[in-house]
Amino acid sequence: MFYPAYNMLTGIYVDPDTGKIGYGEYTEKYKEFLTTMNKWYSEGLIDDIYDENYNLVGSDVTDEHIYGDIAGSWKGLANNWEQRLPGILQKNANAVLVAVPWVQSTMNSKKYTPNTYYSTIDRTTVCISVDCKYPEAAATLIDYMYSEEGGLYLTWGVEGESYVTNDDGTRSWTEAADEVIDYYDGSFPRKFTYAMAHVSFPRLDQNDTSATREQQYVDACELWADAELDMIYPKAISVTQDQHNAAVGAESDIGGYIAEMQMKFITGEEPLTNFDNYLDTLKKMGIEDLIAVYQDAYDRYQAR
Known part of the structure; x- marks a missing residue:
């Protein structure tokens, strides 16, 4: 460090x-x-x-x-x-x-x-391998996941199960989404199976994972992004x-x-x-x- x-x-x-x-x-x-x-x-x-x-x-x-x-x-x-x-x-x-x-x-x-992964192809890029047997199908899936609908699903999950849409158009997590479960490398609220930045599909613009995170998380990411x-x-x-x-x-x-x-x-x-x-x-x-x-x-x- x-x-x-x-x-x-x-x-x-x-x-x-x-x-x-x-x-x-x-x-x-x-x-x-x-x-x-x-x-x-x-x-x-x-x-x-x-x-x-x-x-x-x-x-x-x-x-x-x-x-x-x-x-x-x-x-x-x-x-x-x-x-x-x-x-x-x-x-x-x-x-x-x-x-x-x-x-x-x-x-x-x-x-x-000192984090060398900042220079890699990472969270904003998706590639299709030359060994992929169905590149057209893969591209179709990627297109959907980059779309507003696909990004919404990857960020918030399933409407009515993990989130609800409020009268003013904003979204809120359900109780089920906040339930803590064993996942990945620890115990997390279920909602982060959708919106955990370092394991989820890349998102752009309004589908960024920060939309579902606490302000201290967002502030930390912005602080650490300020680096050469x-x-x-x-x-x-x-x-x-x-x-x-x-x-x-x-x-x-x-x-x-x-x-x-x-x-x-x-x-x-x-x-x-x-x-x-x-x-x-x-x-x-x-x-x-x-x-x-x-x-x-x-x-x-x-x-x-």
Whole structure:
């Protein structure tokens, strides 16, 4: 979450200062990031987030802290108001969730998002695969779902069952729609089986899912939409596993080494005076060759 404050992202990214491809954990900026994280860790502002194998702890640990009213802040989706808050309120009746903006770069004052899925074909796009046996039928269905009638169904469900139309033309949920059921990755009101943004069909204009959401959800989405995407490596560029292996070797575990050293640097097990040794090890593991592979693919993409 805090990488963008130092004009970098984790892993492969587009350096906003040079326009070239970089690797976040193979930069001097990363040392500044680690220095801050080590300071916060020593002051007790951040907790242990790694297990004994240097992996980030799982949701079982984070959920325990969240629902135990121990965690003060965490990265989550806008659905935390439905998924998390009810459980937190059982521990702390005065609990509230407040969305915060992306961190601001200390170098150019921009707010970059670290969420790479913002650059993918996502919630506003639908594709028909070349392997689809009935493309005409698929296109007909898609046309309907993008229509006002189809969008209304996807957003509100079935009239008389999940919603009613009021005399003034507005719509309201029924009691059945507000019934909490087990669904997807948690317990949600039944209405979100129709209007959950990250699992439902794309909607446009008046059929946007925000029409059915609480204002705090809508405000959070608008706040998080205010972000720069410049550092995200385009998802349209494909680098194969063979190309990756050719650069660093099939047996290389650059990611594992980085994770291990990050934990050690942050907790103080490894002093930051050894940061140059860490960079030298990554160089020997072939990280510069790996960056070159992504740079070449990026250059070809830009020149298309």
